[in-house]
Structures are given as structure tokens and as C-alpha cells.
Amino acid sequence: MLGIFSGAIVTLPEELVAAGSRTPSPKTTGAALVNKFVEKNPSAVSVQVGDYVQLAYSHHKESPLRPRSFGAKDEIFCLFQGSLDNLGSLKQQYGLAKNANEVLLVIEAYKTLRDRAPYPANHVVAHLSGDFAFVVFDKSTSTLFVASDQEGKVPLYWGITADGYVAFVDDVELLKGACGKSLASFPQGCFYSTTLGGLRSFENPKNKITAIPAKEEEIWGATFKVEGATVLAD
Numbered sequence: 001m002l003g004i005f006s007g008a009i010v011t012l013p014e015e016l017v018a019a020g021s022r023t024p025s026p027k028t029t030g031a032a033l034v035n036k037f038v039e040k041n042p043s044a045v046s047v048q049v050g051d052y053v054q055l056a057y058s059h060h061k062e063s064p065l066r067p068r069s070f071g072a073k074d075e076i077f078c079l080f081q082g083s084l085d086n087l088g089s090l091k092q093q094y095g096l097a098k099n100a101n102e103v104l105l106v107i108e109a110y111k112t113l114r115d116r117a118p119y120p121a122n123h124v125v126a127h128l129s130g131d132f133a134f135v136v137f138d139k140s141t142s143t144l145f146v147a148s149d150q151e152g153k154v155p156l157y158w159g160i161t162a163d164g165y166v167a168f169v170d171d172v173e174l175l176k177g178a179c180g181k182s183l184a185s186f187p188q189g190c191f192y193s194t195t196l197g198g199l200r201s202f203e204n205p206k207n208k209i210t211a212i213p214a215k216e217e218e219i220w221g222a223t224f225k226v227e228g229a230t231v232l233a234d
Contacts (some may be wrong), residue, residue, distance in 0.1 A: 001077040003067050003135040003168045004015050006028045006052035009142055010166045010194060015211030019221020020160060020182030030054070032166035032180070039172060045070065049077055053137055057217075066131055066154055068170075070102035077108060078103050081170055082154040090127070091160030109111045109147055110136050110231040121145075122205040125191050131185070144194045146177070150202060151189025159183035168226045181221035184211075190224070201226045 020027075028036075033055050038044045043059035046138045047055050047070075057070045057079055066082045080103045084090065091100050094108045106128075113124045131153035132221075136145040146168055148156045155171045159179030168186070169175055175183050187209065192199050208227045214220040 001058075001070075001135070001170050002034065002054075002056040002166075002174070003079055003137070003146075004034060004054045004161070004165045004180075005137070005167075006030070006054045007164045009137075010144055011198075012166060013199075013211075014032075015222045015224075016158070016160050016182045016184060019211075019213065021179050027160075027180045027182070028161035029163045030161045030167065031119075031163075031176065031185070033161055033167055033178045037169075040174070042071070045156070049137060049139055052142075053077075053139075055079055055135070055137070059199055069101060069103045071107060072109050073104065074111070076107050077137045077139065078107050078110075078133040078134060079125070080106055080132065081216065082099065082130060082134075082149065083129055084132060086129040089223055103199050106136060110138070114138065114143070115147075116176070120205070121191060121193055121196060121228055122200065122202050128204045142194075145185070145191065146193075147191035148186050150187050150189040152185075156186040157183065158186050176219060181214075184214075184220050184222050184224065187224040187226070199224070204228075210215075212220040 037056050040062040044058040044151045046056040057068050062068050071078050084102050090105055109124050125147045131149055133148045133156040134152040155170055158168050159175045160182035189202050210225050211222040212226055
């Protein structure tokens with residue numbers, strides 16, 4: 001799966017910008033990255049959302065235990081990979097039909113977060129049990145919400161393209177040539193919210209997340225660590 005967002009939607013993560021500037025590497029544009037994804041993945045579906053967002057997914061070479069899916073409802077778009085162990089109980093909690101899948105569940109959970117503020121974002125994602133990674137974009141508010149499960153069982157990566165788009169993808173090979181060193185593994189057990197202003201931990205949402213510069217020989221520009229002592233101000 002692939003989600004690409006312009007600087008009009010996402011403030012470029014400073015850590016990834018710094019990593020890319022330390023070791024300049026070849027980069028490609030966001031549009032070229034989408035084209036590469038479509039060429040690499042048979043039967044890929046690509047969706048343009050407004051002027052600043054592009055989403056794409058494919059079932060090519062997906063794991064039967066961690067399938068990829070896409071859904072949209074009320075101008076909320078969601079890319080989801082994985083499965084939820086407690087999908088049944090969550091459908092009851094959110095009042096969804098028995099045939100609702102993970103994508104519709106995540107969209108409904110996001111709507112609860114958005115419409116019942118100040119409902120804590122970490123409560124929404126912490127209640128999801130299973131292996132998953134997802135990208136949610138709310139066109140009505142130009143809001144992005146991204147999350148990865150506690151164990152990082154479903155890989156998710158993010159990087160910055162040559163023209164300043166932030167890309168989220170489950171295949172790191174796609175980003176290697178596109179983002180240079182402005183690339184990192186999305187930290188497990190964390191979520192990214194443009195509404196809340198960045199990256200947070202499920203379990204410790206007030207704890208600071210520090211970017212650690214990666215070694216030169218690594219493909220990453222940085223790795224992320226949840227600090228135990230430093231607390232983010234509200």
C-alpha cells in the first residue's frame with residue numbers, strides 16, 4: 001500500500017529532513033513513486049484525493065494472514081493492512097454491521113476520535129488488537145492519521161520525496177531509490193496525527209519520541225525511540 005501527501009497536508013518530519021541533508025542521495029518525485037508502485041504491482045488501484053493526496057494499493061503478493069484493503073466513507077479514506085483479533089467485539093462497540101471489515105471499523109473509530117473530542121487518540125488505537133498498519137485521510141478536514149501495531153508485525157515505512165511529499169508504504173524497496181536517506185521505519189506502537197502535531201506512542205502518549213541518527217551503512221536516515229523520562233507538554 002502507498003499513501004503520498006504534500007506539504008500542504010503534512011509538515012515534513014524534521015528528523016527525516018535532517019537525515020536526508022546529512023547524506024544526499026538520489027530521490028524521485030511523488031508522481032514517479034506512484035508510477036513505480038503501479039508498474040511493480042499488477043492490478044494496482046490508484047486514487048487521487050483532491051490536489052494533495054494520492055493513495056494506492058494492490059493485492060499482489062499479499063499475505064493471506066495480513067491482507068491489504070481500501071475503503072472510503074463520508075470523505076474519509078483508509079488504507080489498511082493486517083487483521084484485528086477483536087474485530088467482532090469492536091463492531092459491536094461501534095454499532096457496525098456483522099459483515100463490516102477492518103477498514104470500515106478503522107474509519108468508524110477515527111470518526112469517533114474526530115467527533116467526540118477530546119476523546120484520546122491513544123485510546124482509539126490501543127483498543128485495536130492484532131497485526132496492522134493503516135493510513136487514514138480525512139478530506140473534509142485535510143487530516144492525516146497513521147498507526148502501526150504494538151509489535152510492528154506489519155511493516156510500515158515513511159520518507160520524503162524529491163518534491164517534498166511524505167510517503168507511507170509497506171514495501172521499503174519502493175522508497176529506497178525515491179527518498180534517499182530521508183527514510184525511516186515507522187515506529188511500532190505509535191501513531192502519527194496532523195491534528196495532534198506529530199508522532200505519539202500508544203502506551204505513553206505524553207512521552208517524547210526521539211529520532212536517533214542511523215549509521216552510514218544503514219538504509220535508514222534515523223530510527224525512533226520512545227523516551228521514558230521526557231514528557232511532551234500538552
